Amino acid sequence: MKGKLRCLLPLAVMFFSLLKTASAQDTVFRYYPEFTKYYLIDHPDSALGIDTSMNLFNRFHPAEIPFGWMHLGYLGAAAQPMFLVPNSDVDVDIGLHSFDIYWCDAALVRLYDTREPYTSFAYQQGTRSEIRTNILNSQNIGRSFSFGADFNRNRTDGMYARQVSKLSNFNAFLRYTTPDNRYRGTLIYLLNDFKLEQNGGVTNDSIFSNEGFFNRGVVPVSLQFAETRWKNDEIVMTNAINLGKREDVTTKKDSVPRYRILPRFRLQQRFEWEHRSYKFNDEIGDREYYSEQPLFPHLGIRDQLAFDRFMNEFRISKFKEDSARHKVNFDADAFFRHSVWDIQNKRLEEKFQAVIIGGSFTTSFMQKLFVGAEAKLNIADRNQGDFNFNGSATFKFNNQRFISGNVMLGSVHQSVIAEQYQSFYYNWNNSFSSSTVTSFTGIYVDSKWNLTLKATGLSNSNYVYWNLNGEPSQYDKVLTGYQFFLMKNFAVKWFHFDNELLYQSYSNDSVVAYPAFVWRTSLYYQSHVFQKALQVKAGIDANYRSKYYAPGYNPAVGQFVIQHESEIDWFPSVDVFVTLKVRSLRAFVMFQNVNQDLGYKGNFTAYHYPMPDRSFKIGFQWLFWN
Numbered sequence: 001m002k003g004k005l006r007c008l009l010p011l012a013v014m015f016f017s018l019l020k021t022a023s024a025q026d027t028v029f030r031y032y033p034e035f036t037k038y039y040l041i042d043h044p045d046s047a048l049g050i051d052t053s054m055n056l057f058n059r060f061h062p063a064e065i066p067f068g069w070m071h072l073g074y075l076g077a078a079a080q081p082m083f084l085v086p087n088s089d090v091d092v093d094i095g096l097h098s099f100d101i102y103w104c105d106a107a108l109v110r111l112y113d114t115r116e117p118y119t120s121f122a123y124q125q126g127t128r129s130e131i132r133t134n135i136l137n138s139q140n141i142g143r144s145f146s147f148g149a150d151f152n153r154n155r156t157d158g159m160y161a162r163q164v165s166k167l168s169n170f171n172a173f174l175r176y177t178t179p180d181n182r183y184r185g186t187l188i189y190l191l192n193d194f195k196l197e198q199n200g201g202v203t204n205d206s207i208f209s210n211e212g213f214f215n216r217g218v219v220p221v222s223l224q225f226a227e228t229r230w231k232n233d234e235i236v237m238t239n240a241i242n243l244g245k246r247e248d249v250t251t252k253k254d255s256v257p258r259y260r261i262l263p264r265f266r267l268q269q270r271f272e273w274e275h276r277s278y279k280f281n282d283e284i285g286d287r288e289y290y291s292e293q294p295l296f297p298h299l300g301i302r303d304q305l306a307f308d309r310f311m312n313e314f315r316i317s318k319f320k321e322d323s324a325r326h327k328v329n330f331d332a333d334a335f336f337r338h339s340v341w342d343i344q345n346k347r348l349e350e351k352f353q354a355v356i357i358g359g360s361f362t363t364s365f366m367q368k369l370f371v372g373a374e375a376k377l378n379i380a381d382r383n384q385g386d387f388n389f390n391g392s393a394t395f396k397f398n399n400q401r402f403i404s405g406n407v408m409l410g411s412v413h414q415s416v417i418a419e420q421y422q423s424f425y426y427n428w429n430n431s432f433s434s435s436t437v438t439s440f441t442g443i444y445v446d447s448k449w450n451l452t453l454k455a456t457g458l459s460n461s462n463y464v465y466w467n468l469n470g471e472p473s474q475y476d477k478v479l480t481g482y483q484f485f486l487m488k489n490f491a492v493k494w495f496h497f498d499n500e501l502l503y504q505s506y507s508n509d510s511v512v513a514y515p516a517f518v519w520r521t522s523l524y525y526q527s528h529v530f531q532k533a534l535q536v537k538a539g540i541d542a543n544y545r546s547k548y549y550a551p552g553y554n555p556a557v558g559q560f561v562i563q564h565e566s567e568i569d570w571f572p573s574v575d576v577f578v579t580l581k582v583r584s585l586r587a588f589v590m591f592q593n594v595n596q597d598l599g600y601k602g603n604f605t606a607y608h609y610p611m612p613d614r615s616f617k618i619g620f621q622w623l624f625w626n
Contacts, residue, residue, distance in 0.1 A: 030625045031583040035115040036138075041186060041238065042107050045263075045319075052623070054526070054537045058577040058588040060124060060132070060617045062154075063101045067500045068518050070550075072609040075130050075156040076102065076165025076196060078553055080560055082514050082545065083483055083504055086437040086460045088410040090378040090386035091354050092341050094307065095415025096278055096558050099194060099230060102154065104169040106236045106272065109188050111175050112138035112148050116625045124619030126592075127612075130156040132619070146175045159216040159612050162199035162223065168192070180246075181261040186238045194230040198280075198555035199223050200289045201608025205566070208601035208610070216613065225283035226555055232276035240268040244319075263319055270313040277306035280423070280556055290425045290556070303423040303556065305345045313337040330363035346422035355380035370394040386412045386434070400448040406441040414464050417557070418472040425470075426557060432474050433462040450489035457482045465511045466561045470554035473511075481506035494527040496539075509549070513562050515570075517546040524577075535581040544572040552607035563607050571600035573611070587620035 037047040056065055063071040063079035071079035078098035087093060112118060117139035124132040131153070138148030154167040170191040177184045200222030207213045244264035282301040317333035339354040358376035365371075371393050378386040388410035396402040413419075414432040421428055439458035445451070463479045464472050483504040490497040502518040524539020550568035551560040577590040596602055596614045603611040 030116075031623070032116060032625045033623070035625060036112060036118045037114070038110040038112045040107060041109060041111065041188065041236065044111075044184065044186075044240070047113070050623075052581075052584075052586075054535065054579045054581055054586060057586055057621075058541075058575075058579050058590050058619075060126060060590065060592070060619065066101075067520055068502055069101065070545075070605055071101075072553055073160075073605045073611050074158040074163050074165070075126070075132070076154050076167050076194070077163070077609075078555075078558070078560070080551075082518050083502060084458070084460075084481060084506065084512060084514060086439070086458060086463075087412055087415075087435070088388050088408060088437050090356055090376045090383060090388050090410070090412060091339065092352050092383055093412075093415040094276075094305070094343075095417035096230075096305075098553070098558050098560065102167050102169070102194070103192055104152070104171055104190060106188055106190060106234065109171045109173060109190070110148075110150070111146070111173050111186060111188075113146050113175075114138055114140055114625075118148075119624040119626070120621060121624075122619070122621035124617065126156075126617035127615040128157045128159055130615075130617070134621075143179050144176055148173055158197075160199065160202065160219055160610070161217060161221045162197040162226065164197040166195045168194075180259050181263070182242055184238075184240045184242070186236070188234075188236040190232070190234040190236070192230065192232045194228070196228050196230075198226040198228055200226070200286065200555065201552065201606075202610060203608075205604070205608065222289045222608075223282065223286050223555065226286075227281050228555060228558065229277070229279040229281075232274055234272065234274040234276075236270070236272050238268060238270045240266055242266050264321060266315075266317040266319070268313075268315045268317070270311075270315070272309070272311040274309045275306070276309075277304065278558065279304045280558070282556070285425075301424040301556075303346070305343070305417065305421075307341055307343040309339060309341050311337065311339040330361060332359065332361045334359035343416060345420070348420060348422045350416075350420070352383075353381040354378055354383055368396055370396070383413045386410075388412070401446045402444075404443040404445075406439075406443075408437070408439045408441075410438075411436045414462075414472075414474075418464050421557070423556065428471060430472065430474075432464060432472075435463060436461045450487075450491070452485070452487040454485040455482070456485075463511060466554070466557070466559040468552065468561050468563045468565075470557050470559065470561060475508065475511045477508070479506060479508055479511065481512075494525050496522070496524050496526060498522040498524075510564065511562065513549055513551040513560070515545040515548040515550075517544070519544045533582060537577075537579040537581075539577065541575040541577065542572050545570045550604065550606050553609065560606075566607060568604050568607065570603050573603060584623040585620065588618070590617045591615075592617060 033050055033052050036050055039047060059065045061075055063069045068082045069079055070082050071077045079101045080098065120136040122134040133153045136150045140146045149172040152169040157164050172189050174187045203220045203222055207219050213219050242261045242263040244262045246259040247262050249260045250258050280303040285301055313335055315333055315335040318331065320329045320331055335358055337356040341352040343350045356376055356378050360374040362372035374390045376388045378384060390406065390408050392404065392406045394402055394404040411434050413434050419430045419432055437460050439456055441454065441456045444453045459478050459480045461478045463475045467473050481504060483502065486501045488499050498521065500520045503516060504514060505516060506512050520543050522539060522541045524537055526537040528535050547567050547569045549564050552563045554561050573593050574595040575590055575592045576594050577588055579588040593614045605611045
């Protein structure tokens, strides 16, 4: 009883703080979200607004925010999508992607431009020391400089043995733009540091029916001493010069005329340096877990893969002109990219180069039909001959409805770790054939009716998967499949019913592990109370996936593996939540998996990896402008 009171105390404090904020918001707190925009390094001309809505705010786990992802059952656990996403990247792929959902890379760094200093503080807490924290600050210095720093921390003890995870992300940026918009420079520093205990799953799959396992911490697991460490440091720098017409932006307060360049052409140089390492340690090898038995398992395992990457890119871009005189108006760019990889893996040391040329083109006709194409080709060293082509066409019926089609064709080498790897237990030197990937996608969107339909047909030759022994295998035939996605949201006054549904099928279920159906729904009430000072959203989220041979996970190689020993039957899980918003403050309370023991005992998210029991979570985010 005391434990429950301790959990409810923060809720009461937060609720009364919200009411106090609502009464004092006009005199004390400054709330100017329109003052702050941000850019992404790959889209430097598209200003995006910060998210102040309550949409998805109560989704606690990073792998539960996007639709159709699965994880091993705790914060910081390995995760992957529950649908096939063929690799089509022409650059060198190391092949370690199980923690991508937590990873921060340069493409995700938000480059803020804010009229007043902007600060965000977020804190979320769940059971078993499950904590997420985020601190962000950004501000401009004069008209030219902006800088910011963003720190994110995930930590949990987990419900089962060997599930302690500590994940940290940090990035800082400096952005400079001359007053006339002639030159723009960006400098980014990134750090990712993940420390995770690992287990090989529970050894007894009857834990939910076994009364002796009431305390999940005593459930036997494989790999009692295993842990992994993922770390990277990265620096990204860009320099860009805009060429175009001068626009007069002089105001009445200015005594000197001021001009601003309207870019028609841009010359850009980009440099990246990265050092990344993956380590797997196991103090005492588990003889029953590994496929091969060493002579001296008591000596412990020390596996490592590390690499250094240097990249230089030169790009020229051409932009549309806002003029009716040009019958053919288009955006286009072309780039040349050179990368050097220095990879160390035990006694194996490899150096690769990648020289990629590419470009893109987009145009429109009468603001109704939009056509685009993008192509990349790798012309050097290991991945020589890899190519990727994307073509798309979109027809807008009006501002609320459009239909779009996309075709993708590519051929790429397999990942580095799939072809060559050396470790204590695993050693291979494969000569896999390149994969050829083709996909066709059609999309229909009607925002008036909150409807999205998407259909994809794909084929993938020479598909590489990871078998139950933790080793890569290649399917020597063509894997084909299709995916149908439906999103439909209903609303009647203050009541909402949001739905996302995926159906998929593949020609060979022995090399892929995905459920036929994935469904997520949310039924909630949303409105304003207290004279519209407080916004409330309260309801339930439900998740379902059909019965299938869910993948296992091998921590030693950091890969999800195919298994056909046990089908995982998933009972719908339900979360109950309340989200509150007062101007700059958002908060939520959630009871996750609340229907456990009401029709079912528990679910397995992956082979031998159970979903957490019913749990309580709470969190908030506060935005400041000062």
